[in-house]
Amino acid sequence: MLDIVLIGINHKSAPVEIRECLAFDEDDTLKALSFFKNSRVIKESILFSTCNRVEMLMTTPLVNEAIQDAKQYLSDYKQMVLKRFEGSLYIYQDIDAVRHIFRVASSLDSLVVGEPQILGQIKEAYRKALAQKTAGVILNRLLHKSFFVAKRVRHETGIGDHAVSISYAAIELAKKIFGSIENKKVLLIGAGEMAELAVEHLIRNRTGEILVANRTFDRAVKLARNFNGKAIRFEEIYSTLEFADIIISSTGAPGFVVFQEQVKKLLRKRKNKPLFFIDIAVPRDIDPEINRLNNAYVYDIDDLKGVIEENIEDRKREALKAERIIEEAVIGFKHWHKNLDVVPTIVGMRKKMENIVQKEIKKTSKSLQHLSEDDYQAIYRMTDAIINKILHDPTLFLKQNGYHGPSSAPIDFTRKLFRLDEE
Amino acid sequence: MSTAAYLFFLFVQKQKFEKAGLYLLTAGFVIHTSTLVFGFISSGHMPVENLPETLSVAGWAVVCVFLLLHYKFNLKILGIYAAPLATLIMIVSYPLPKVALQNPEILKSLWLSFHIVFIFLGEAFFALACGIGILYLLQERAIKRKRPGFFFRRLPSLNLLDSIGYVCILGGFTLMTVGLITGFVYAKNVWGSFWSADPKEIWSIITWLLYAALIHGRLISGWRGRRSAVMAIIGFGVILFTFLGVNFLFEGHHEVFTRWRDS
Numbered sequence: 001m002l003d004i005v006l007i008g009i010n011h012k013s014a015p016v017e018i019r020e021c022l023a024f025d026e027d028d029t030l031k032a033l034s035f036f037k038n039s040r041v042i043k044e045s046i047l048f049s050t051c052n053r054v055e056m057l058m059t060t061p062l063v064n065e066a067i068q069d070a071k072q073y074l075s076d077y078k079q080m081v082l083k084r085f086e087g088s089l090y091i092y093q094d095i096d097a098v099r100h101i102f103r104v105a106s107s108l109d110s111l112v113v114g115e116p117q118i119l120g121q122i123k124e125a126y127r128k129a130l131a132q133k134t135a136g137v138i139l140n141r142l143l144h145k146s147f148f149v150a151k152r153v154r155h156e157t158g159i160g161d162h163a164v165s166i167s168y169a170a171i172e173l174a175k176k177i178f179g180s181i182e183n184k185k186v187l188l189i190g191a192g193e194m195a196e197l198a199v200e201h202l203i204r205n206r207t208g209e210i211l212v213a214n215r216t217f218d219r220a221v222k223l224a225r226n227f228n229g230k231a232i233r234f235e236e237i238y239s240t241l242e243f244a245d246i247i248i249s250s251t252g253a254p255g256f257v258v259f260q261e262q263v264k265k266l267l268r269k270r271k272n273k274p275l276f277f278i279d280i281a282v283p284r285d286i287d288p289e290i291n292r293l294n295n296a297y298v299y300d301i302d303d304l305k306g307v308i309e310e311n312i313e314d315r316k317r318e319a320l321k322a323e324r325i326i327e328e329a330v331i332g333f334k335h336w337h338k339n340l341d342v343v344p345t346i347v348g349m350r351k352k353m354e355n356i357v358q359k360e361i362k363k364t365s366k367s368l369q370h371l372s373e374d375d376y377q378a379i380y381r382m383t384d385a386i387i388n389k390i391l392h393d394p395t396l397f398l399k400q401n402g403y404h405g406p407s408s409a410p411i412d413f414t415r416k417l418f419r420l421d422e423e
Numbered sequence: 424m425s426t427a428a429y430l431f432f433l434f435v436q437k438q439k440f441e442k443a444g445l446y447l448l449t450a451g452f453v454i455h456t457s458t459l460v461f462g463f464i465s466s467g468h469m470p471v472e473n474l475p476e477t478l479s480v481a482g483w484a485v486v487c488v489f490l491l492l493h494y495k496f497n498l499k500i501l502g503i504y505a506a507p508l509a510t511l512i513m514i515v516s517y518p519l520p521k522v523a524l525q526n527p528e529i530l531k532s533l534w535l536s537f538h539i540v541f542i543f544l545g546e547a548f549f550a551l552a553c554g555i556g557i558l559y560l561l562q563e564r565a566i567k568r569k570r571p572g573f574f575f576r577r578l579p580s581l582n583l584l585d586s587i588g589y590v591c592i593l594g595g596f597t598l599m600t601v602g603l604i605t606g607f608v609y610a611k612n613v614w615g616s617f618w619s620a621d622p623k624e625i626w627s628i629i630t631w632l633l634y635a636a637l638i639h640g641r642l643i644s645g646w647r648g649r650r651s652a653v654m655a656i657i658g659f660g661v662i663l664f665t666f667l668g669v670n671f672l673f674e675g676h677h678e679v680f681t682r683w684r685d686s
Binding site: 271272273 | 562566567569570578579580581582583644645646647648649650
């Protein structure tokens with residue numbers, strides 16, 4: 001029987017210096033997969049590498065050799081002394097490996113729990129393994145199960161629901177105010193790094209025109225060019241506010257840049273179309289009193305952090321639910337994997353046939369009242385002999401196949417053919 | 424039942440509860456419609472002889488408008504308001520005695536049927552505008568207080584609530600206008616004059632003016648958001664008063680339709 005083994009490092013086990021040395025790009029991955037494919041001990045393999053993790057998932061009849069080979073390969077290929085990174089590696093076997101891959105796919109093991117990209121990355125890794133034909137019966141099922149589990153976790157828990165980064169939180173808020181933020185005008189006051197990040201998120205959500213105002217006009221022009229926006233002079237802010245919808249402010253000014261009185265007048269001019277101020281400057285740029293005006297909303301950096309913290313708490317709670325879903329799936333997989341062997345399969349086939357025989361004899365016996373107990377014994381002996389004869393060749397085939405070196409495919413096929421695994 | 428399903432939907436956020444709620448509500452609506460049609464055929468006029476029947480029509484109108492909005496805007500969460508409202512109306516109407524009208528002949532008029540259908544559908548629109556107004560205020564509060572809690576996640580955006588609320592008010596206003604005109608024509612036919620300064624008529628005009636002011640304010644000086652929501656809620660309060668309060672407090676010719684005890 002093939003065992004499942006997983007070797008990896010992630011953001012918890014290793015610092016970035018080691019992770020970046022071990023990272024695999026697309027070419028590396030394909031090379032590694034073809035290396036594993038030719039390996040004597042590694043039967044199936046999948047490799048995935050993201051900025052937070054490198055994981056090798058394998059099946060093997062000889063666990064220790066496989067682990068050694070994989071480690072050695074890493075060390076050779078990445079030209080790094082094994083000692084340097086060995087301590088950072090984690091190794092999981094069997095159900096621990098299954099659980100780990102389920103957790104990773106469901107984004108419970110991510111740096112930001114619940115972030116959705118990881119599933120796509122695993123799918124991509126699986127696609128490569130399929131192309132290289134390094135995924136067999138076991139890993140196919142394991143990966144399909146993890147996609148299924150990840151989907152369930154996403155649907156049945158709120159793990160991915162709420163924003164946990166400042167810019168996501170800001171966008172979520174903007175969406176709750178404006179509905180869609182498509183074509184909303186964005187005014188950037190000041191050109192801090194945080195502001196740039198927020199604007200990038202906004203652009204991804206297809207906002208409308210982007211205006212940039214900065215004390216030094218040159219910097220505004222430069223930044224505006226980055227976003228395909230338009231630079232305006234700092235003095236023009238007030239007149240621009242009449243047309244903007246979302247304002248992100250991050251100047252180094254010691255006092256407020258936008259005051260309540262100004263906005264009050266503006267709102268009348270804007271016919272009360274809502275205004276959303278995101279103030280990520282410290283000290284603050286936007287007069288917090290503006291939040292008291294109807295149809296104007298102000299969030300400063302602490303407000304946004306507050307929103308995020310609440311969301312992080314929520315995600316932790318939801319993660320508990322997710323663990324339960326995963327545990328269920330692990331048990332199911334363990335059952336399937338344990339039975340993916342010659343003996344349980346033969347036993348399963350025999351049981352199935354015996355059940356059928358029992359049922360049929362019971363049915364027929366109703367119309368055969370005259371038979372004695374001895375007659376029945378004879379009938380049972382006959383049916384046993386029939387079952388044995390029928391199972392003889394399949395048993396031989398499965399066992400011989402096993403001697404050639406364990407291959408799960410015929411066993412899996414037999415189990416499917418006879419429907420031995422109740423889904 | 425639909426109400427229960429929507430309550431589950433609010434708390435659990437499972438799609439299937441919402442679906443169940445919608446189907447139950449639609450089924451209830453179909454049955455209700457056929458009952459009303461049957462009542463219309465068997466008696467030859469709109470079934471508005473007494474208060475329970477009138478309320479039943481009101482409940483029907485609320486569900487009708489909600490389903491309309493639902494299919495148009497897919498505003499699921501409004502069910503949490505509409506379904507209980509309709510249920511409440513039906514429950515209230517149930518134990519009230521059904522008093523027969525002394526003179527059902529005056530009900531047999533095409534104008535009256537139009538009057539009733541338009542007025543009730545219009546008022547149902549206003550009722551939903553009020554509900555949307557409440558949702559708006561809840562959501563606005565969540566955003567302003569910077570504590571996105573229970574409602575923040577479950578309610579749609581302010582902008583969506585605001586515009587659907589406005590659509591409701593426009594729809595309600597149009598229907599109400601038509602309803603009032605048909606009412607005047609009917610009054611002319613039955614009582615001989617368009618206007619008889621009956622308290623119900625006066626209050627209807629007040630309501631109409633209130634909503635006219637709201638729409639005007641929005642178009643001219645941009646009354647949107649919070650103010651619009653508050654106005655929608657007040658407006659519906661006035662409607663409730665016009666519909667029920669006036670009947671009980673004042674005497675007038677509408678009183679015959681909403682009688683709930685023998686006088």
